[in-house]
Amino acid sequence: xxxxxxxxxxxxxxxxxxxxxxxxxxxxxxxxxxxxxxxxxxxxxxxxxxxxxxxxxxxxxxxxxxxxxxxxxxxxxxxxxxxxxxxxxxxxxxxxxxxxxxxxxxxxxxxxxxxxxxxxxxxxxxxxxxxxxxxxxxxxxxxxxxxxxxxxxxxxxxxxxxxxxxxxxxxxxxxxxxxxxxxxxxxxxxxxxxxxxxxxxxxxxxxxxxxxxxxxxxxxxxxxxxxxxxxxxxxxxxxxxxxxxxxxxxxxxxxxxxxxxxxxxxxxxxxxxxxxxxxxxxxxxxxxxxxxxxxxxxxxxxxxxxxxxxxxxxxx
Amino acid sequence: xxxxxxxxxxxxxxxxxxxxxxxxxxxxxxxxxxxxxxxxxxxxxxxxxxxxxxxxxxxxxxxxxxxxxxxxxxxxxxxxxxxxxxxxxxxxxxxxxxxxxxxxxxxxxxxxxxxxxxxxxxxxxxxxxxxxxxxxxxxxxxxxxxxxxxxxxxxxxxxxxxxxxxxxxxxxxxxxxxxxxxxxxxxxxxxxxxxxxxxxxxxxxxxxxxx
Numbered sequence: 001x002x003x004x005x006x007x008x009x010x011x012x013x014x015x016x017x018x019x020x021x022x023x024x025x026x027x028x029x030x031x032x033x034x035x036x037x038x039x040x041x042x043x044x045x046x047x048x049x050x051x052x053x054x055x056x057x058x059x060x061x062x063x064x065x066x067x068x069x070x071x072x073x074x075x076x077x078x079x080x081x082x083x084x085x086x087x088x089x090x091x092x093x094x095x096x097x098x099x100x101x102x103x104x105x106x107x108x109x110x111x112x113x114x115x116x117x118x119x120x121x122x123x124x125x126x127x128x129x130x131x132x133x134x135x136x137x138x139x140x141x142x143x144x145x146x147x148x149x150x151x152x153x154x155x156x157x158x159x160x161x162x163x164x165x166x167x168x169x170x171x172x173x174x175x176x177x178x179x180x181x182x183x184x185x186x187x188x189x190x191x192x193x194x195x196x197x198x199x200x201x202x203x204x205x206x207x208x209x210x211x212x213x214x215x216x217x218x219x220x221x222x223x224x225x226x227x228x229x230x231x232x233x234x235x236x237x238x239x240x241x242x243x244x245x246x247x248x249x250x251x252x253x254x255x256x257x258x259x260x261x262x263x264x265x266x267x268x269x270x271x272x273x274x275x276x277x278x279x280x281x282x283x284x285x286x287x288x289x290x291x292x293x294x295x296x297x298x299x300x301x302x303x304x305x306x307x308x309x310x311x312x313x314x315x316x
Numbered sequence: 317x318x319x320x321x322x323x324x325x326x327x328x329x330x331x332x333x334x335x336x337x338x339x340x341x342x343x344x345x346x347x348x349x350x351x352x353x354x355x356x357x358x359x360x361x362x363x364x365x366x367x368x369x370x371x372x373x374x375x376x377x378x379x380x381x382x383x384x385x386x387x388x389x390x391x392x393x394x395x396x397x398x399x400x401x402x403x404x405x406x407x408x409x410x411x412x413x414x415x416x417x418x419x420x421x422x423x424x425x426x427x428x429x430x431x432x433x434x435x436x437x438x439x440x441x442x443x444x445x446x447x448x449x450x451x452x453x454x455x456x457x458x459x460x461x462x463x464x465x466x467x468x469x470x471x472x473x474x475x476x477x478x479x480x481x482x483x484x485x486x487x488x489x490x491x492x493x494x495x496x497x498x499x500x501x502x503x504x505x506x507x508x509x510x511x512x513x514x515x516x517x518x519x520x521x522x523x524x525x526x527x
Contacts, residue, residue, distance in 0.1 A: 040384050047387040084385045085424055093379035093426050100426055106377050110427055114374035118428040174331035178338020185339070190346035192377045193394075193403025197345055206404060209380050210393065219396050219403070243338075 018297025090205030146200030378404030382421035410496025446494030
């Protein structure tokens with residue numbers, strides 16, 4: 001008896017890692033976006049002055065501190081221009097250490113409007129698509145900077161639900177497919193810029209970039225606020241579950257992913273439905289559903305009988 | 317058997333209803349363009365190596381990598397001031413900060429909206445951002461006050477621009493690449509020389525021939 005409890009505690013510790021890890025990686029992505037935006041500012045000072053004293057004379061003491069700190073970072077990274085050429089962009093289309101990453105929705109949109117791709121653009125699809133094929137919808141829980149804001153809204157809803165009765169609307173999965181089709185149509189009609197209003201992570205990237213690199217407010221901020229209010233008042237994680245076309249597309253690509261959440265039916269408690277209740281993506285591990293699972297680890301943390309684990313789909 | 321068929325049919329109909337709802341919701345977004353209080357009067361340049369006209373808008377996805385790499389900080393992004401079709405695409409305001417033709421942006425563009433160019437004279441000659449147009453009635457040099465600032469700013473002096481007596485500048489449109497350095501450097505306010513898109517310059521030429 002005692003032995004089984006200690007075994008359970010070890011499993012608890014291993015599974016508890018996933019949820020904090022997902023928050024840390026998403027925060028890391030936000031910091032990376034901020035760093036890229038600030039690199040723009042730094043590059044300008046570097047090419048224009050290349051001297052802390054001149055920077056201070058031109059823009060003040062605080063900018064000198066920023067300049068010297070960034071200088072110290074680039075002593076480590078290398079030549080600023082070369083670093084800027086191999087790192088940059090935002091979650092929509094990013095380049096890290098010279099490796100390009102392309103959003104599948106961007107690829108669809110460009111192909112629908114222009115009818116052709118460049119090689120670098122297609123190569124950028126390799127990592128996101130293979131990640132989706134292996135792990136499923138992990139982009140949503142580990143990369144998407146907007147889902148961090150929506151997860152915060154999810155927790156705020158939890159607190160508010162103690163006093164208020166908040167609605168929990170459910171839409172069909174067709175809605176997100178419709179947004180994908182309608183958004184592509186709007187992109188053909190009006191330009192790829194409409195995605196900066198439709199896709200929450202693109203909107204976050206635009207807002208951060210406008211704010212930090214250019215010092216202006218972006219229209220994308222309006223769409224983030226709109227989606228956050230949708231999450232707060234329409235349903236938990238409403239945008240991620242029913243609106244976001246990228247999530248739907250990645251969920252479709254990774255619907256038979258190699259790695260998924262597995263359930264040990266012998267240990268599972270019949271009356272318990274905790275895993276389905278805490279799932280931000282509206283998946284029920286209880287019914288052995290794994291489509292749309294983003295491997296965020298919320299169910300693993302909450303499961304009272306530790307019957308859930310993450311592993312190869314084929315092995316039970 | 318019959319029941320399952322009905323449930324599948326209803327789920328399919330709700331799927332199609334949601335599909336249409338989502339498509340209509342997303343397709344309504346370009347209607348932002350119809351909002352009032354928006355000025356389209358100002359024109360901006362595109363970064364060097366940009367595909368001509370609509371081909372650029374077809375390829376550019378607004379990822380801001382060109383803005384990110386620009387060491388001159390001359391490239392910024394459109395908000396809604398250029399309409400929804402220009403939203404999130406790069407622009408250059410030459411009078412505020414003109415392009416120095418370092419070609420860093422053309423190296424990083426992922427979709428080929430900016431063609432790859434080298435920061436050499438040959439690379440510069442391949443750029444087509446517009447044509448500089450001189451207003452001789454505003455220019456200091458044509459009023460007898462020797463200036464010549466624009467000639468000294470020109471990246472292709474002797475080809476795109478030559479100077480005559482009293483440093484009076486002459487633009488040669490067939491060689492001008494429209495980088496806007498002359499527009500930025502002009503000491504007169506408002507500027508005596510400005511860059512306009514090549515298509516508009518051709519329109520002006522045709523109109524001048526007609527009249």
